Amino acid sequence: MGKEKDMRATYNDTLIDLASKDERIVLMEADLMNASGTVTFKNTYPERFFDMGVAEANMAGVAAGLSSVGKIPFAASFAPFASRKTYDQFFISANYAHLNVKMVGTDPGITAQVNGGTHMSFEDGGLMRNIPGLVVFEPCDNVSLEKLIRKAAEYEGCTYMRLHRKGGNIIYKEDEEFELGKGVVLRDGSDVTLVATGLVMVQEALDAADELKKEGISAAVIDMHTIKPIDRELIVKYAEKTGAFVTCENHQVVNFLGSAVAEVLAEEHPALMKRVGVQDAFGEVGKLDYLKERYGLTAANIADNARAVLKQKK
Amino acid sequence: MTAGSLGQGLSAGIGKALGHRIDGIDSKIYVIIGDGESNEGQVWEAAMSASHYKLNNLIAFTDYNKMQIDGYTQDIMDLDDLNAKWVGFGWNVLRVDGHCFPALNRAIRKAKEEKCRPTMIIMDTIKGKGAYFAEGNLGNHNMPFDYDTAKEAITRLEKGAV
Numbered sequence: 001m002g003k004e005k006d007m008r009a010t011y012n013d014t015l016i017d018l019a020s021k022d023e024r025i026v027l028m029e030a031d032l033m034n035a036s037g038t039v040t041f042k043n044t045y046p047e048r049f050f051d052m053g054v055a056e057a058n059m060a061g062v063a064a065g066l067s068s069v070g071k072i073p074f075a076a077s078f079a080p081f082a083s084r085k086t087y088d089q090f091f092i093s094a095n096y097a098h099l100n101v102k103m104v105g106t107d108p109g110i111t112a113q114v115n116g117g118t119h120m121s122f123e124d125g126g127l128m129r130n131i132p133g134l135v136v137f138e139p140c141d142n143v144s145l146e147k148l149i150r151k152a153a154e155y156e157g158c159t160y161m162r163l164h165r166k167g168g169n170i171i172y173k174e175d176e177e178f179e180l181g182k183g184v185v186l187r188d189g190s191d192v193t194l195v196a197t198g199l200v201m202v203q204e205a206l207d208a209a210d211e212l213k214k215e216g217i218s219a220a221v222i223d224m225h226t227i228k229p230i231d232r233e234l235i236v237k238y239a240e241k242t243g244a245f246v247t248c249e250n251h252q253v254v255n256f257l258g259s260a261v262a263e264v265l266a267e268e269h270p271a272l273m274k275r276v277g278v279q280d281a282f283g284e285v286g287k288l289d290y291l292k293e294r295y296g297l298t299a300a301n302i303a304d305n306a307r308a309v310l311k312q313k314k
Numbered sequence: 315m316t317a318g319s320l321g322q323g324l325s326a327g328i329g330k331a332l333g334h335r336i337d338g339i340d341s342k343i344y345v346i347i348g349d350g351e352s353n354e355g356q357v358w359e360a361a362m363s364a365s366h367y368k369l370n371n372l373i374a375f376t377d378y379n380k381m382q383i384d385g386y387t388q389d390i391m392d393l394d395d396l397n398a399k400w401v402g403f404g405w406n407v408l409r410v411d412g413h414c415f416p417a418l419n420r421a422i423r424k425a426k427e428e429k430c431r432p433t434m435i436i437m438d439t440i441k442g443k444g445a446y447f448a449e450g451n452l453g454n455h456n457m458p459f460d461y462d463t464a465k466e467a468i469t470r471l472e473k474g475a476v
Contacts, residue, residue, distance in 0.1 A: 047336055058325045058359035065329015068315055093322045097315040
């Protein structure tokens with residue numbers, strides 16, 4: 001799999017294109033315009049670009065105000081700040097008021113790398129999942145990113161997107177279509193289902209499926225880009241088909257993908273499952289490869305968990 | 315929208331003011347905040363951004379009654395020199411007797427003439443003014459209101475004063 005352009009470039013380019021067709025689109029930053037790669041948006045639409053400085057709570061509140069007069073603000077910061085520092089403002093001013101604010105958390109999970117624990121959010125998705133009615137999603141490559149941003153812009157309501165800034169792997173062909181709330185089956189399988197989300201883990205899950213295939217294990221791989229609302233139908237379908245799950249997320253296993261899948265299984269179609277993700281830990285400083293090993297966010301660990309869950313199944 | 319979670323109203327007003335500016339709408343956005351509310355950090359993040367964006371279409375009021383839930387503001391969280399704070403944040407600051415409508419009207423007219431700054435009208439007020447059971451009562455933020463008090467208040471209102 002080849003490497004693609006930075007995902008932040010896709011974020012910027014897609015928003016410029018959207019802004020050219022819809023004058024309601026506005027972009028907000030909290031002193032991270034260079035990190036988010038939105039300088040060209042600023043230069044293209046200066047009157048619709050607002051750098052709010054290092055003041056994320058105010059950014060969320062102002063975004064809500066802009067939305068209340070008909071704008072569609074996309075507001076970004078590093079994931080921990082876009083979530084933890086804006087939580088009450090995003091919750092009350094934007095969501096409780098049923099407005100239309102698109103919050104974007106960049107560098108989610110271990111992709112914060114050497115920025116370390118202060119900037120490494122394993123809980124942003126979980127916090128956001130607790131907000132009533134909010135759509136929460138995490139694209140895994142440039143194609144899904146561009147298409148899902150367009151879906152989010154069309155959707156009338158608040159969304160939270162986890163945005164990987166750097167280049168990722170190519171998962172989808174250009175013509176793939178996406179729906180918020182609908183997972184994508186990347187690979188069919190009959191023994192175990194690997195449900196993954198985001199740039200780091202979808203690729204690891206595909207690699208794990210390759211590994212398992214060598215052992216004669218047929219693993220389905222689902223890109224569950226939307227965590228809320230979760231695709232219940234697809235989970236039940238694969239519960240019936242495989243009866244065994246491994247969830248894969250660059251996030252705490254609590255209250256994000258693993259929890260969402262477990263809730264559906266428990267209520268609809270009980271199945272064995274393991275959750276690969278961060279196990280009740282804080283972030284730390286490191287490069288991506290080191291951090292993958294450190295938190296077990298690897299194809300090898302996914303494969304191990306798949307073997308373990310299949311052992312239970314027998 | 316609601317500013318019921320304190321500190322959020324000013325940011326919301328700034329968003330509306332920015333939105334109207336983009337659309338070329340000739341309007342004024344009015345925001346009222348409390349003195350106790352001004353303990354919130356978000357108020358000062360908002361204050362900074364409103365002057366940065368030169369929002370002369372934003373007119374805010376502080377209901378400066380010098381009381382918050384736990385007591386007098388100077389005892390609970392002293393606002394010190396409130397005028398100087400808003401001046402320091404780059405705002406056009408006016409101070410009026412908040413119970414004097416002509417003075418308020420004059421201040422609003424003056425605020426509308428401002429060319430490049432948001433305006434903060436600090437209103438000196440008395441919490442519960444004119445209500446015999448509330449004025450001067452430190453616990454009047456959320457006081458119980460019993461039947462006898464209501465009856466007495468109605469009687470006084472009918473005579474033309476509470």
